[in-house]
Structure formats: structure tokens, C-alpha cells
Amino acid sequence: MPGIGPRSAERIALWIVQARGDQPEHIARAIAATRESVRPCPRCGFFTMEEICGICSDTTRAADLLCVVEQATDILPLEKTSAFRGRYHSLGGRISPLDHVGPDDLRIKELVARVEQEKFSEVILALAADVEGEATTNYLVELLKPFPISLTRIAHGLPAGGGLESADELTLYQALSGRTKL
Amino acid sequence: MLADLQLRNFRCFESLGLEFAPGFNFFIGRNGQGKTSILEAACVLLRLQSQRSATLGSVVRFGQKSFAVSGRRENHRLEFRYSPLRRKIAFDDVEQRTLEDYLRIGRVVSFANTDIELIRGGSEARRRYLDFLGAQIDPLYRPTLRSYERALRSRNALLKSSQPRPREIAAYDAPLLEHGARLSGMRTRLVERLAPLAAAAHRDISGNGEALQIRFGPGNSEEFARDLENSRARELRLRQTVVGPHRDDIEILVEGQLANQYASEGQQRTVALALKIAQSRIFMTEEAAPPLLLIDDIFGELDPVRRNALLQHLPPESQKLVTATTMQWREEGVEGPIFELHDRQVIRR
Numbered sequence: 338m339p340g341i342g343p344r345s346a347e348r349i350a351l352w353i354v355q356a357r358g359d360q361p362e363h364i365a366r367a368i369a370a371t372r373e374s375v376r377p378c379p380r381c382g383f384f385t386m387e388e389i390c391g392i393c394s395d396t397t398r399a400a401d402l403l404c405v406v407e408q409a410t411d412i413l414p415l416e417k418t419s420a421f422r423g424r425y426h427s428l429g430g431r432i433s434p435l436d437h438v439g440p441d442d443l444r445i446k447e448l449v450a451r452v453e454q455e456k457f458s459e460v461i462l463a464l465a466a467d468v469e470g471e472a473t474t475n476y477l478v479e480l481l482k483p484f485p486i487s488l489t490r491i492a493h494g495l496p497a498g499g500g501l502e503s504a505d506e507l508t509l510y511q512a513l514s515g516r517t518k519l
Numbered sequence: 520m521l522a523d524l525q526l527r528n529f530r531c532f533e534s535l536g537l538e539f540a541p542g543f544n545f546f547i548g549r550n551g552q553g554k555t556s557i558l559e560a561a562c563v564l565l566r567l568q569s570q571r572s573a574t575l576g577s578v579v580r581f582g583q584k585s586f587a588v589s590g591r592r593e594n595h596r597l598e599f600r601y602s603p604l605r606r607k608i609a610f611d612d613v614e615q616r617t618l619e620d621y622l623r624i625g626r627v628v629s630f631a632n633t634d635i636e637l638i639r640g641g642s643e644a645r646r647r648y649l650d651f652l653g654a655q656i657d658p659l660y661r662p663t664l665r666s667y668e669r670a671l672r673s674r675n676a677l678l679k680s681s682q683p684r685p686r687e688i689a690a691y692d693a694p695l696l697e698h699g700a701r702l703s704g705m706r707t708r709l710v711e712r713l714a715p716l717a718a719a720a721h722r723d724i725s726g727n728g729e730a731l732q733i734r735f736g737p738g739n740s741e742e743f744a745r746d747l748e749n750s751r752a753r754e755l756r757l758r759q760t761v762v763g764p765h766r767d768d769i770e771i772l773v774e775g776q777l778a779n780q781y782a783s784e785g786q787q788r789t790v791a792l793a794l795k796i797a798q799s800r801i802f803m804t805e806e807a808a809p810p811l812l813l814i815d816d817i818f819g820e821l822d823p824v825r826r827n828a829l830l831q832h833l834p835p836e837s838q839k840l841v842t843a844t845t846m847q848w849r850e851e852g853v854e855g856p857i858f859e860l861h862d863r864q865v866i867r868r
Contacts, residue, residue: 432687434676435669440687468669468694476690505617506658 380451382427382444383409392416392425399423401458405448405477407431407465415463423461426451431464431473440476448477452484462490466511492517520838521561521625521811524590528580529563530556531863538867539838543855546842552860554842558629558813561840564588564597565625566655567608567618570813575601592625592811619658626655626810628799630817634791638778642736642768649706649769652713652798656806660705667698671765678758695763696744702764703737710735710769716800721793724828729774729786731793738766788821792829799834809836819843826850 341349353361377383378390385391392398392412402423406412409427428443452460462477464470474490481488494512495504504512526535531553546554555571559578562570569578578601579586585602598609607614610621629651636644653660674691677683714733721731739746739762746762754761771778771790778790802810812833818826818841830853833839839855846857857868 432690434673434680434687434691439684468666468673468691468698471694471697472670472673472687472690475693476687479686479689505619507662510659 377409377427381425382429383412383425397422401456402461403451403455403457403459404461404463406463407470407473411463421461424455424457428473431469432476433469445477445480449480452481452486457486459487459489462488464490466493520592521565522591524557524561524564525588526557526560527587528583529560529586529588530578530580532556532560533580533863535865537858537865539840540856541838543839543841543853545846545849545855545857546840546860547844547846547857548860549844553863554860555815557858557860558815558840558842560588561590561811562627562629562813564590564599565592565627565811566622567599567606568651568654570627570629570651571631576603595624597621597624622655622658626802626806626808627813628795628802628810629813629815630792630795631813631815632817632820634795635784635787637791637794638771638782638787642766645769646765646767648794648798649709649767652801653705653709655810656801657705659701663698663701663705666694667702667764670694670698671760671763675759678754678760683755683758692744692747695760696747699739699763700743703739703743703767706764706767707735707737712801712805713794713797716804717793717797720796720800720832721790723832724792724796724825725786725789726824726828731778731790732770732772732775733794734770734772736768736770738763738768785822785825789825792825796829796832799837803834803836809834809838812837812839814839814841816842816844818848819845823848 338346374386375384376386378385378393380389380393383390383392387394399422402421403426404415404421404423405426405428406415407428407430409429412425412427415421415425426444426448428445428448430438430443432438432440432443451457460481462474464474478488492515493508494515495501495508501509520541521539523536523538525537526532529535535557537557546557548554559569559571562568563575563578569575572578585600587598587600589596589598591597596609596611598607598612600607608618608621609615610624615621637648650660650664654664670691674688674695677688677691710733717733718731722728725731743763747760750761771794773782773786773790776782778787782790799810799812802808817829821829826848827850830850841855859866859868
């Protein structure tokens with residue numbers, strides 16, 4: 338299990354064996370139920386127990402805004418900000434020839450199909466700022482350019498609340514080269 | 520200065536602790552006793568990379584999973600633990616998430632008998648020479664190099680696939696061009712700064728008035744994007760990226776002639792020393808910090824004239840770790856503790 342080292346594992350194992358109540362059984366049932374009922378949303382790739390996930394079916398959210406992320410788990414921090422009230426699309430990874438991942442291994446065809454059908458006004462690319470993230474962003478830009486949408490990408494730069502002196506030099510460099518006009 | 524150094528499961532050493540003096544420290548022993556490994560440990564501790572191998576996996580002692588080095592320099596305690604899965608660095612006993620504070624503490628210049636490859640060998644040796652220096656004076660150098668190499672390797676993997684897909688290759692053009700242009704710029708400036716220092720160092724140690732010139736030989740023109748565009752057919756045929764900083768080189772000329780073709784072995788050794796002294800002078804003049812000098816198996820091999828010239832022109836403020844098989848060559852005035860290595864044991868005399 339991720340995040341659990343040998344010492345924690347030993348303590349958990351002992352607790353399971355020695356627990357007085359039936360908490361371990363509850364947890365076991367909860368894990369089994371989760372495995373059975375939670376699956377990727379067929380539209381956006383986020384987690385859902387229903388036909389379509391809570392974000393895709395929420396009619397109060399803007400239906401003309403789409404945010405593209407690498408992984409379904411990237412949606413969680415974005416949702417916590419409450420800054421984005423549109424739809425998501427998770428690719429399930431990024432184009433990475435060194436890991437033998439190509440466009441056909443990702444949900445890119447599904448993305449193009451959604452852009453064709455759902456009439457978005459803006460598509461925001463929120464991929465990582467490393468080499469593979471950049472390349473995947475470029476690939477998507479070429480693919481989505483023909484559509485009458487505004488294509489944007491998220492900014493990278495200074496962490497909020499941080500002074501210049503606390504930022505590392507690479508971050509500062511990116512913040513400077515990605516500066517915005519006032 | 521590096522006051523002390525501890526090694527655990529590093530190359531042939533299970534466990535070793537050493538205390539150094541300022542100035543010269545000598546390591547004497549037959550071949551294969553681990554003299555170079557002690558110098559390498561000092562380099563890995565200060566720079567988190569080895570002066571002699573590209574990866575750290577081979578540094579782990581045979582049969583072990585990880586190594587650790589630690590030591591004290593300028594009153595800061597540095598510690599580096601490496602295993603193939605995890606690297607941990609601590610600065611004054613506080614684990615660090617970024618390398619910046621840690622890498623600020625120590626600079627290294629390595630002199631080795633194999634430095635003649637800088638003149639004789641392929642261009643990779645000369646790029647490594649620039650990269651080893653660049654990573655020590657510009658915190659952006661290493662991340663830029665890493666990103667460029669990652670973009671290059673990805674792009675080459677795409678070009679090598681049985682059915683190259685132009686759209687995917689093109690997606691890697693932008694990161695290749697962006698990081699490549701930054702890397703070229705950094706290397707151009709490095710060679711510009713090195714050139715006068717190397718020429719001066721060469722005058723100092725050659726003693727014969729021959730002029731050394733070094734020039735950057737970039738692997739692409741200033742119009743990198745156009746070069747890449749123009750090389751499409753060639754790269755599809757050769758199945759690799761054929762222009763870019765991975766083809767950078769340094770041209771080395773003695774008296775206007777290419778040193779790899781026209782210089783004698785003695786002249787080539789002098790040029791190699793001049794290039795390394797130039798590195799240490801960059802730290803002295805522009806960083807105002809004397810680097811740690813690692814001098815591996817050089818003094819015993821040089822003729823007395825070059826040896827004396829080298830001794831005179833090494834920065835006197837620098838601490839020096841020196842290996843040799845014997846001490847017979849030692850001149851008057853070169854004082855320092857002698858560590859004798861025998862059967863993995865180190866005895867200080």
C-alpha cells in the first residue's frame with residue numbers, strides 16, 4: 338500500500354489481529370464495495386459510482402469550459418481551489434516515448450470527440466510543466482487548433498504568498514519568461 | 520575547506536572516516552587500493568555527481584543496496600545517501616527538498632591522468648567538461664541540461680520506432696528547441712569566460728610562449744528551429760536528432776593549429792592542465808570561492824618541469840587532495856599529511 342512503511346504495516350497488521358470490535362471487517366467491506374462501485378467516468382475519466390460523475394452531471398457548472406489534466410487525481414486539487422467551475426477531461430497520462438506511452442494509449446480521441454460535440458468556448462490545458470507535459474500540450478494544441486475554441490494553458494511561476502527570495506531559480510526563471518501584461 | 524569525510528559502502532570501502540588538512544593532502548598506495556575512490560567520495564559529497572562516472576549506481580559497494588557520504592565543509596555538515604530508488608540530502612542535519620543550499624557549499628575541479636582525452640578524445644569529453652563546470656556556477660544549468668536530454672532522448676525514441684509519427688516528433692520539437700537554446704547560450708558564455716583564463720594558464724605553465732585558443736563549436740546555428748526543420752530528411756534516414764547542443768564541441772588550437780591533430784603528447788598534456796586550471800580560476804575570480812582540487816595520479820606522471828609549473832599555478836588558497844603511487848617526486852615546500860592506503864586500511868602519517 339502506498340505511503341505505508343514496514344513499521345506502520347506491522348502496527349496495522351497487529352491491530353487487525355487484536356481488534357476487539359468488528360472495525361477491521363467494516364474496513365474490509367468498505368474496500369470491497371469501493372472496488373466494486375467506483376469506476377472511471379466514461380465522459381471525463383474522474384471517479385464515479387453513477388453512470389456519469391458528479392462533475393459531469395452538475396448542471397450548475399459551466400458547460401462551455403473544459404480543463405484537460407493528465408490524471409484523474411489531478412482533478413482533486415483543482416476542485417479544492419473552487420476557482421474552476423467547468424468540466425474536466427483526464428487523459429490518463431501523457432505522451433512519453435521513453436515509457437512507451439503514445440497518443441493511442443491516452444484518452445485523446447475521446448477529447449477530440451468531446452470538443453466536436455460539446456461546443457466548448459475555452460479549453461484549458463493543465464498539464465505538468467516538465468518535458469513530457471510540454472510535449473503533450475503541444476500535441477493537443479496542434480490537434481485542437483482547427484476548432485473554433487480559445488485554447489489556453491495554466492501559468493507556471495511563483496507560489497502564492499511567497500516572496501521572490503524563497504523561490505528557486507528555475508521557478509523564478511519561468512515566472513519571468515511567462516510574465517503577464519498589466 | 521573540507522574538514523572531514525565519512526564513507527559508507529562507497530566503492531571498495533565498507534566504512535571509512537578521514538580528517539583533512541588545509542592545503543595539500545596526499546593519498547599514497549598501489550593501484551586498486553581505493554585512492555581515486557576517496558577523491559570521488561569528496562566530489563560526490565559536494566556535487567552529488569562523480570567526476571569519473573556518469574551515474575552513481577556503480578558507486579555502491581558490491582553486494583550492497585546503498586551508499587552514504589558525509590562531511591563538514593566551511594562549518595556546514597553535508598550528508599548524501601543514495602540508493603537506486605531514493606536519494607536523500609541533508610544540510611546541517613536538516614533534510615533538503617531542493618539542491619540549492621546544499622550545492623552552494625562546495626565547488627570541485629578534478630585533475631586526472633585521463634584529462635588528455637579532452638584534447639584527443641571525442642566531443643563528449645569536452646561537453647562533460649563544460650557541464651561539470653556549468654552545473655557549479657549556474658543553478659539553472661543542471662535542470663536545463665536534464666530537460667534538454669530528456670527531450671532529445673524522447674525525440675530519438677520516436678525517430679527510432681518502426682513507423683515514425685511526425686505529429687508526435689513535432690510535439691517534442693518545442694521542448695528540444697527551448698531547452699536547447701538555453702543550454703547553447705549557457706555553454707557559449709562559459710567558453711567565452713574560459714577562453715582568456717585557459718590562454719593565460721597555458722602561458723603560465725608551458726613556458727614556451729605558445730598560444731592556446733579555445734572556441735565554442737555549436738551543434739546548431741543561431742537559427743536552431745530552422746536547422747531542425749532543414750534536417751527532417753536526414754534525421755528520418757539516420758533515425759536520430761542530428762542538430763542541437765548534443766553535437767556541441769570546443770575547438771582547441773595551439774599556435775592556430777588543431778591540438779588534437781598537430782600537438783605532441785606533451786603539448787596536449789599542457790593544454791589539458793591549462794583547461795583545468797582555467798576552471799579553478801573561474802571559481803576564484805567570479806565566484807570568489809576557492810574550489811576543492813582533486814588531483815588524481817598526475818604528479819607522478821608529469822615531467823619535473825610541468826610538475827613544478829603546475830604546483831606554482833594552482834590556486835594557493837585551494838585545498839588539494841592528491842593521489843600518487845609513490846611520494847618520490849615530492850619537492851621541497853609541498854607539505855601536507857600523507858595517508859597510506861593498504862588493504863582497505865588508511866594510515867595517516
